[in-house]
Amino acid sequence: xxxxxxxxxxxxxxxxxxxxxAQIIGRHIAVDFTHAGRRQRVLQSxxxxxxxxxxxxxxxxxxxxxSTLLKVLAGLVPPSEGSVTVDGIAPEEAAKKRVIGLVFQxxxxxxWKNALENAAFLLMTADESIAKSEAFGRAEAMLKLVGLRDxxxxxxxxxxxxxxxxxxxxxxxxxxxxxxxxxxPFGALDAITREEMSECLLDIWERTGKTIVLVTHSIDEAxxxxxxxxxxxxxxxxxxxxxxxxxxxxxxxxSYSEPAFKAAEKRLRGLLIESHRRTS
Amino acid sequence: xxxxxxxxxxQARSDNVRKPLPDFIPAAGLMIAAxxxxxxxxxxxxxxxFVVPAPSAVFRSLIExxxxxxxxAKVTAIEVLVGFILSAVVGIAxxxxxxxxxxxxxxxxxxxVLFQNVPKVALAPIFILWFGYDMAPKLLLIVVxxxxxxTIDMLAGLQSVxxxxxxxxxxxxxxxxxxxxxxxxxxxxxxxxxxxxxxxTFSVIGAIVGEFAGANAGLGYVIQFASTQLxxxxxxxxxxxxxVLGLAFYYVVELAERFLVPWAPKYDTRQRSH
Numbered sequence: 230x231x232x233x234x235x236x237x238x239x240x241x242x243x244x245x246x247x248x249x250x251a252q253i254i255g256r257h258i259a260v261d262f263t264h265a266g267r268r269q270r271v272l273q274s275x276x277x278x279x280x281x282x283x284x285x286x287x288x289x290x291x292x293x294x295x296s297t298l299l300k301v302l303a304g305l306v307p308p309s310e311g312s313v314t315v316d317g318i319a320p321e322e323a324a325k326k327r328v329i330g331l332v333f334q335x336x337x338x339x340x341w342k343n344a345l346e347n348a349a350f351l352l353m354t355a356d357e358s359i360a361k362s363e364a365f366g367r368a369e370a371m372l373k374l375v376g377l378r379d380x381x382x383x384x385x386x387x388x389x390x391x392x393x394x395x396x397x398x399x400x401x402x403x404x405x406x407x408x409x410x411x412x413x414p415f416g417a418l419d420a421i422t423r424e425e426m427s428e429c430l431l432d433i434w435e436r437t438g439k440t441i442v443l444v445t446h447s448i449d450e451a452x453x454x455x456x457x458x459x460x461x462x463x464x465x466x467x468x469x470x471x472x473x474x475x476x477x478x479x480x481x482x483x484s485y486s487e488p489a490f491k492a493a494e495k496r497l498r499g500l501l502i503e504s505h506r507r508t509s
Numbered sequence: 510x511x512x513x514x515x516x517x518x519x520q521a522r523s524d525n526v527r528k529p530l531p532d533f534i535p536a537a538g539l540m541i542a543a544x545x546x547x548x549x550x551x552x553x554x555x556x557x558x559f560v561v562p563a564p565s566a567v568f569r570s571l572i573e574x575x576x577x578x579x580x581x582a583k584v585t586a587i588e589v590l591v592g593f594i595l596s597a598v599v600g601i602a603x604x605x606x607x608x609x610x611x612x613x614x615x616x617x618x619x620x621x622v623l624f625q626n627v628p629k630v631a632l633a634p635i636f637i638l639w640f641g642y643d644m645a646p647k648l649l650l651i652v653v654x655x656x657x658x659x660t661i662d663m664l665a666g667l668q669s670v671x672x673x674x675x676x677x678x679x680x681x682x683x684x685x686x687x688x689x690x691x692x693x694x695x696x697x698x699x700x701x702x703x704x705x706x707x708x709x710t711f712s713v714i715g716a717i718v719g720e721f722a723g724a725n726a727g728l729g730y731v732i733q734f735a736s737t738q739l740x741x742x743x744x745x746x747x748x749x750x751x752x753v754l755g756l757a758f759y760y761v762v763e764l765a766e767r768f769l770v771p772w773a774p775k776y777d778t779r780q781r782s783h
Contacts, residue, residue, distance in 0.1 A: 305676050324680040337674040340772040341695055354691065355681035386772065404681070412673075 252440050253279040253302055253408065257311035260297055272297050273465035274311070279442060281407075284434055286443045286451035286458045288497065290505050294466030295444045296412050302442065303329055303410050315408060323408075327355055330401030330439075332411040336393035338385040338400075344392075345381040348372055348399040355404060364403070371399035374436065376429055391422040395429065402433070408440045415450070427453055431480060448501070452493045453480060460497065462504035470500055562742040570742035571749065577731070582750050584727040585716050588644060589758060592651025593712040597705060599652055600659025604697075607660075608667045609689060621660065629653050633722035647719030647727075654718075655711035662704030666697025699773035702766040709762050713755040728754075 260272040272294040279285050287295040300306040301313055304320030315323035323329050338347045349368035353359060372381060375395040385393055394414055401409060414430075415423045427450050434441050434454070445451055451458045455474050462469040476489045484490055544564045550556070551563040558566055571578070603621065607614030632653060636646035670693055678688045720729025728747050735743035766773060 300676075303676075303680060305680060321680075325682040327681065329680065331677055331680055333673040333677070335671055335673060337671045337677070339692070339695070341770075351677060351681055354678060354683050354687070384772065 250280045251278045252281040253277070253313070253315050253442070255302065255311065255313045258298070258301055258308045258313060259310035260294070260301060260306060261309040270465050272301070273467045275468055277459065277468065279440060280456075281440055282438050283456045284441045284443070284454050286445055286455040287461060288445055288448065288451045288458055288501070289461030290463060290501065291446070292466070293461040293463045293504070295461050297466070298461070299410055299412050299442060299444050303331055327404045328407045330404050330406035330409045332394075332397050332401050332409065332414045334413045334416045336385075336390075336397040338393055338396055340385050343382050343384050344372060344377060344388065344396050345369060347385065347396050348403055351400050352403045367405070368399065368403045371402040372396070374402065374433060375399045389422075390418050391426060394418065394426060398430075398433070402437070406439065408442070410442050412444045413446070414443070416446070423447070423450070428481070430454060435479060448494055448497045449485070451497065452476065452490055453484060458493075458497060460500045460504070462507065464507060469504060472496060472500075559739040559741045562745055566742045567745040567749065570740075571746035574743055574746065578728070578747060578750050581726060581728045581731045581747070582754060585720065585729065585751070586754055588647045588651065588716040588719070588727065589712045589754070591644070592648045592715060593655065593709055593758070595648060596652045596655035596708050596712060597659055600656035600704065600708065601663055601701070603656065603660045604663035604667060608664060608693070609685065621657070625657055630718050633718055636719070637723040642723055642725055646722075647716055647724070650719040651712045651715035654715040655708040658707035658711065659701070659704040662700045662707075663697055666700025667693045669700060670696045698770045702762070702770055702773065705762050706759060709758045710755060713751065713758065717751060
């Protein structure tokens with residue numbers, strides 16, 4: 230078992246699709262965290278290649294390192310081993326060049342700024358020289374894109390959880406990034422809002438053509454949105470399978486009843502149950 | 510029959526639903542009742558005035574010594590105000606230094622906490638010894654007593670920013686100073702005001718203790734002087750003036766909070782039970 234783990238990555242590197250298509254490339258990514266003086270491996274030898282303009286999901290049980298992997302791709306966590314490039318450069322450089330937009334589970338809006346000011350805030354932080362009118366203009370357009378036409382002047386305390394998360398997405402989009410990295414963005418929302426947000430995200434992706442990487446624990450969400458789903462497992466945390474989703478596009482509510490959807494859902498469920506069983 | 514009963518019940522219910530009283534009415538009612546009991550008790554049991562004066566005696570003394578008390582109140586008020594402002598400045602500065610320079614902060618913070626265990630009231634005679642009978646020792650005492658809650662709350666506020674938001678700022682290239690200025694400090698304001706409200710009441714205590722230890726003016730001095738003369742009604746009226754002064758200062762801080770930090774969570778006594 231251990232031997233198989235250490236040997237396995239070598240051939241898969243060779244088979245990485247190293248075309249111009251791949252926008253995000255991670256090779257042999259391993260991450261160690263030091264906790265209370267003990268080094269612990271939280272991610273083991275991950276190879277990942279994310280094509281430009283694709284929608285990719287990372288799914289897996291908690292503790293499988295999916296959030297850590299996303300943070301490595303975002304340049305927020307430096308890998309202990311291996312390398313990551315986004316558009317051919319290191320992710321932290323890419324982030325500074327506004328290639329990467331980030332959305333987290335908590336919307337983290339500034340409570341003293343209204344929706345429009347919040348949506349423009351990161352852009353104005355990233356680009357000191359941008360004219361206020363231009364930043365606000367872009368923020369306004371992005372708020373419209375996420376379906377918040379009339380909420381510009383509202384304060385975060387006046388917005389619902391779903392609306393706050395929409396503002397957070399608009400804030401990331403205002404940077405006009407090539408890549409949108411999302412860490413369980415709908416994890417704190419109720420089921421109905423969650424479905425609405427999935428459709429909103431699908432619409433954004435179709436309209437903007439951005440590369441989106443979504444960390445989620447919802448099988449439905451992953452299948453509905455993604456071109457490719459990377460299933461992650463624990464012990465040690467790694468990608469156990471990459472599943473292409475062949476459900477016809479454009480997708481929508483009717484996609485749920487397609488045979489391809491059901492097949493993918495069943496396969497993912499099987500993989501997740503298997504990886505869950507192995508850990509417990 | 511059932512209909513009649515039901516309508517009767519609903520009638521009774523609508524009678525029970527009264528408009529809520531304004532906030533101050535129950536409190537004022539209770540206070541008046543307490544004062545009446547106090548007055549009656551003193552008269553009924555013939556308590557000597559120098560032991561416990563009746564509210565009416567306190568009120569008489571308040572009118573008689575009004576000029577004297579006003580001069581004293583002015584001295585104390587200036588001490589409280591200047592001391593409070595200094596406490597706020599020192600408290601905020603210490604918090605910013607601890608938060609911005611982490612290593613130095615790790616060395617400084619335990620020392621500050623340790624210093625809090627020194628009974629600061631006991632420092633008053635030393636400060637008098639060093640700085641004489643003027644305002645300086647009182648201000649120093651106030652700062653020593655009142656800066657700590659400001660520091661603690663400001664620190665909590667600076668650290669209240671979600672780590673993911675800090676990541677977001679870092680990812681677009683914002684450095685520590687920028688994050689401090691644009692995110693941490695505004696985030697800290699509601700916490701800061703909680704600390705300032707504690708600091709303003711501590712400032713009043715600091716001023717009075719400082720005056721006890723050695724002064725020739727101020728309300729603390731009036732209390733001490735009056736008590737040596739067994740003029741207990743004057744002691745009580747000076748106490749009353751101090752309380753009113755403290756309350757006024759407190760509300761100025763609260764007003765400033767409402768104006769400067771409108772997004773701060775409101776502490777409404779009526780909603781607390783929910």
